Amino acid sequence: MTSNILAFVLGVWLLQQQAALPTLVWTLLLPLMWLVSRFLPALPREVLAKVFFLGLGFFWAAFMAQQRLQDALPTAWEGRDIQVVGVVAALPATNERGMRFEFDVERVKTLEAVVPHHIQLSAYSEGFGKKASDAALPDFHAGERWQLTVRLKRPHGNANPNGFDFEAWLLERNIRASGYVRQEDSNRRLAEHVYRPGYMVEMLRERVAQRFQTVLGERPYAGVLKALAVGEQNAISPDQWRVFLRTGVNHLMSISGLHVTMISSLAFALVYGLWRRSQSLTLRLPARKAAAVAGALAALLYALLSGFGVPTQRTLYMLSVVAAALWLGRASSASSVLALAVLVVLLIDPWAVLSPGFWLSFGAVAAILYVGVGRLGRPHWLRAWANVQWAVTLGLVPALLLMFQQVSIVSPLANAFAIPVISLVVVPLTLAGAILPLDSPLLLAHQVMTWCMAALEWLSQMPDAVWQQHAPPLWTVLAAAIGIFWLLLPRGFPARWLGAAGLMPMFMVLPPQPEQGALWLSVLDVGQGLAVVVQTRNHALLYDTGPRYTADADSGSRIVVPYLRAAGIKRLDGLIVTHDDSDHSGGAASVLDAVPVGWLASSLPADSPILPHARKSLPCYAGQSWEWDGVHFEMLHPGWESYADEHLRNNARGCTLKITSPYGSVLLPADIERESEAEILARTPDALAATLLVAPHHGSKTSSTEAFIHQVNPSIVIFTAGYRNHFGHPKPEVVERYRVLGSRLYRSDFDGAVLLRFEKEAGVKLQTWRQERHRYWQER
Structure with a gap:
């Protein structure tokens, strides 16, 4: 049975690697395969059985995917006003720009419009969707029915090597469109409470979150306790997350499978201990069965309170299988129970194989079973505990390096005290404070968390707390x-x-590196912004760092640093921040804090908050040049005299870099506009010709003048722009200029990251990440 389930799992995983969904007519082969296997000798029959279960997993995942993808937003309705009626389906998450919430669409009032049933909306306090005369942002609460005017887009995320697949994350959570609320007079609350089981749970979660806020106020770890109770992870500050990641206890700071299992185990032990003391109860129902039901119910209630997130669901399904095995008296094989749990998870959620949590949680359980079940002798409990810690820590290293390229060295020590303290003390006290009308459990939980954090912060400050390296080959x-x-x-x-x-x-086994004279360029997909990684034989340069998304998130920490780490780039010899616009400089501080950087060249003002993060900083100006490994770098703009003009716009000082290798050249002109293009044409016209041009100012109509692009005459042009950005970049007339010129055109919003190699053997080799690693759920 176990081997057949593993074949089913492999089939599900193989489906998730496909660029397109197969036609389900091939499923007709499965019953034929099963019938044929009945008449074969033992060995071929077993082999064919495994192929059958592999195919079953493959086509089950394909069937589920087709059903989910059918609920889609038509392309024609992207970016258009649509009036809908529905219910706020989950606890809203707040940030400095407004709030974000999931919304169940019950009715579409706009004629002919088609909207998916489950969508994600943002309501901004300023910016998109807000008129100058509008009133304050409406106050949305879970379980309310609203009539809203919204603008939506199909699921879309950044596409980069070793990057987070946001589109897969949306698919797994059945969020089939996202957008924002247009602040119109027709928006209104239709009902304060919609009494359906799922919405009632969300109302309860919101009340619990509000109670935490009332009792704990601005205490430093109130957000951690809120996350442990109702799954509101955005309440945890970035600095706290950094401590948790460096110490390897981040899995404890959300509603993890460990917490659900601990609460379930406590309920099991309590009911089992009390039930077996009553003869009448035991005669009616064995204590083990009663305890199994209690443990499963406790897990269900905690999962519901925490928001019933996908990771929590997986744990609940696994514990339900264990409870069923105990009820039926068939819990003799731990590996069989684990295999059944995996099967149940993938039958309900075939996208679970895309989640790191799936592999880490089941991998940890498998490691524990491997060293703890079926071994001869019964070691002392302390030694048994040490064996389990060693097995889990060592067993998860390959998966952690593959998925995250880092492992916490202090994790065994941190988890040794954090697991029992948080799972057995902080979480039960937090839940008691959420359920009981008493403040003392919450205050005590916060105090215990304060002591625990003191130890974790001390461990995180160790210089070698985390091992980081390149992404290892599979x-x-x-x-x-x-x-x-x-x-x-x-x-x-x-x-x-x-x-x-x-x-x-x-x-x-290290990642490949450029040869002498070769030039590698990675134009990353950071949305509406720019970040380019340049590699030569022994050097690396980062040109711009992408945008800042929120106060707690930017492309430097979320995209650039993970890419550098996975590519094996341990330090940057130079960083160029072209100008002070946030779509180019937003991730700079995160990069400077995370990666050793030799020097920072920029046109940033003297009071920029970015400069103190740099070890060495200098202004960029025309005439600067250097050579690395046979590749020549030259700054073409701005002129030194521009720094004396206080009224000059940021774009006019964009650091424009020309890179020339023996096998091709690159021009990176930042956000310069027509005046700056004319200056460069007048100053150094002969230096402009380039094989590759990253289009100035994302393809804005204020750039890419006819004279400039004819002088550059690029074979390849890349537009870096956010999907359906509100600027309309790149402008159609600008795109047409390059098309008439005969350039090959690429767009980061359509193609993802664009990876180029200028080498002796291949000349110019270009790959786009969406083409290289396309999956059936991704937008092209």
Whole structure:
């Protein structure tokens, strides 16, 4: 049974790697395959059975995907005003720009408009959707029915190597469109409460969150307790998340499977201990069965209170399988119970295989079972606990390096005290404070969390708290998994140390690097903004750092730094921040704090908050030049005299860089406009010709003049723009100029990251990430 389930899992995983969904007519082969296997000898029959279950998993996932993708927003209705009636389906999340919430559409009032049933909306206190004379932002609450005018877009996210797949995340949560509320006079609340089970749970969660705010006020870890009770992770500050990530306890700071399991286990132990003391109750129902029901109910209630997120659902399904096994008296094989839990999870949620949490949670359980079940002898509890800690820590290293390219070195020590303190003390006290009309449990939970945080902060400040490296190739991860399996064999097994050899390729096989004279360029997809990574044989340069999204999030920390880490770029020799607009400089502080940077060149003002983060900073100006590994770099703009003009716009001082290799050249002109283009034409016209041009100012109509682009005469042009950005970049007339010129055109919003290699053997090799790694759920 277990091997058949593993084949089913492989089939589900294979479907999620497809660029397009298969036609379901091929499912007709499955019953035929099953019938044929009945008449085959033992070995071929077993092989065909595995192929059958693999195909079953593949086509089950395909069927579920087709059903979900059918509920879509037509392209023709993107960006248009649509009036809908529906219910605020979840606890709204607030930020400095307004609030974000999920919305169940009950009725579409705009004629002929088609809107998915479940969407995500943002209501802005300023900016999109707000008129100058509008009143204050409406106050949305869970479970309310509203009539709203909205503008929507289809699911779309940034597409970068080793980046987060936001479109897959939306698909798994069945969010089939996103957009914002237009602040119109017709918007109005139709009902304060919609009494349906799911909405009632969300109302309860909101009341709990409000109670936490009342009791804890501005205490530093109020957000952590709120996250542990109702799953409101945005309440945790970035600095606190940084501590949790460096110490490897971030899994404890959300409604993790561990917390749900602990609460379920406490309920099981309590009911089992009390039930078995009553003879009459035991005669009616065995204590083990009663405890199994209690544990499953406790897990269900906690999962509902926490928002019934996808990771929590997976844990609930797994515990339900365990409870069913205990009820039926068939819990003899722990591996069979685990396999059944995986099967149930994937039957309900075939996209779970895309989530790191799926592999980490089931991988941790598998490691515990491997070292704790079926071994001879009963070691002392302390030694058993140490074995489990060692197995989980070592067992998850390959997955963590593959998915996140980092592992907390202090994680075993941090988890050794954080797991029992948070799961057995803080979480129960927090839940007691959420349920009971008493303030003391919450205040005590906060005090315990304060003590725990003091220890975690001390550990996080250790200089080598985190191991970071490149993204290892998949084959090295598989070799490491085999090596760990060998290392964790029972004591007395000969040559267990040979398992360490399986780990070595994961650390020693390094990413490829450019040859002497070669130039590698990665134009990252950061939305409406710019970030370009430049590599030569022994050097790396970052040109701009992308936008700032919110006060707590920017493309530097979310896109640029993960890309650099995965590519094996441990330090930047230089960083150029072209000008002071946030779509180019928004991620600079995050990059400077996370990666050693040799120097920062920019046109930033002297009082810029970015400059104190740099070890060495200097202004950029025309005439600067240097050479790295046979590749020449030259700054073409701005002129030095421009810094004396206080009235000059930021765009006019954009640091314009020309890079010339023996195999091709690149021009990076930032956001310069027609006046600056004319200046460069007058100053250094012969330096403009380039193989590749990143279009000035994202394709704005104020740039890319005829004279400028004819002088550059690029073979390749890349427009960096956000999907359906409100500026309308790139402008159609600008795109047409380059098309008439004969340039090959690429757009980051359509193509994702654009990766180029200027090399001796291949000349200019170009890849677009959406084409290279296209999946069936992604927009092109």
